[in-house]
Amino acid sequence: MSCRVVVLLSGRGSNFQAIAEARLPIEIVAVISNRPHAAGLDYARTHGLAAIALDHTAHPDRAAFDALLAEEIERHRPDLVVLAGYMRILSPAFIARFEGRLLNIHPSLLPMFQGLKTHERALAEGVKIHGCTVHFVTADLDHGPIVIQAAVPVRADDTPDTLAARVLRQEHRIYPQAVRWFAEGRLEINRGRVNLKDDPTSQSVFPAGM
Numbered sequence: 001m002s003c004r005v006v007v008l009l010s011g012r013g014s015n016f017q018a019i020a021e022a023r024l025p026i027e028i029v030a031v032i033s034n035r036p037h038a039a040g041l042d043y044a045r046t047h048g049l050a051a052i053a054l055d056h057t058a059h060p061d062r063a064a065f066d067a068l069l070a071e072e073i074e075r076h077r078p079d080l081v082v083l084a085g086y087m088r089i090l091s092p093a094f095i096a097r098f099e100g101r102l103l104n105i106h107p108s109l110l111p112m113f114q115g116l117k118t119h120e121r122a123l124a125e126g127v128k129i130h131g132c133t134v135h136f137v138t139a140d141l142d143h144g145p146i147v148i149q150a151a152v153p154v155r156a157d158d159t160p161d162t163l164a165a166r167v168l169r170q171e172h173r174i175y176p177q178a179v180r181w182f183a184e185g186r187l188e189i190n191r192g193r194v195n196l197k198d199d200p201t202s203q204s205v206f207p208a209g210m
């Protein structure tokens with residue numbers, strides 16, 4: 001039986017697309033956006049996937065909106081919920097409900113650069129290595145157990161956009177990989193760390209030349 005996946009997004013949806021096109025042992029049973037005009041919803045529709053808009057601006061109360069969102073997700077009986085550019089902080093009750101089956105991708109090498117504008121901040125700090133992280137979501141914002149990370153070099157002439165593009169190419173590699181491992185039942189969380197069953201070496205990705 002394949003792993004039932006619900007995707008949450010807010011915008012472009014390129015990570016969702018990478019997961020959808022990666023031939024994984026999963027079934028994407030719904031794609032939900034808090035922004036009705038998210039490009040990711042268009043991609044879902046044109047590929048015959050259930051595309052659902054739940055406009056958060058119609059629900060000023062975060063807890064109430066998250067309760068509605070959780071109900072909508074549960075209707076699809078997911079084994080895994082994938083945050084793919086979902087740009088809203090989730091309430092603690094929501095996270096508790098899905099903990100252990102909720103993955104996120106963050107555009108930095110966590111725990112560095114939690115929060116927003118990660119590429120600008122990496123350039124401002126002058127770091128020479130940057131990257132991205134797939135992690136389980138816990139109540140601690142951008143701080144859950146790490147599944148996989150990819151590193152990229154930072155170049156002297158980088159702008160936030162050129163750096164973001166380099167990182168994004170790696171996001172599209174590691175997120176499908178993390179989802180595959182989850183679907184295969186290979187991820188074990190032990191005291192805040194994620195161990196990959198049978199293969200402890202492939203949770204760090206260094207592109208050619210690094």
Ligand code: GRF
Nearest residue numbers: 012013014015085105106107
């Ligand atoms: C990505 O950079 C991801 O790391 C961050 O939001 C962005 C979403 O991009 N969480 P996309 O919508 O997947 O193209």
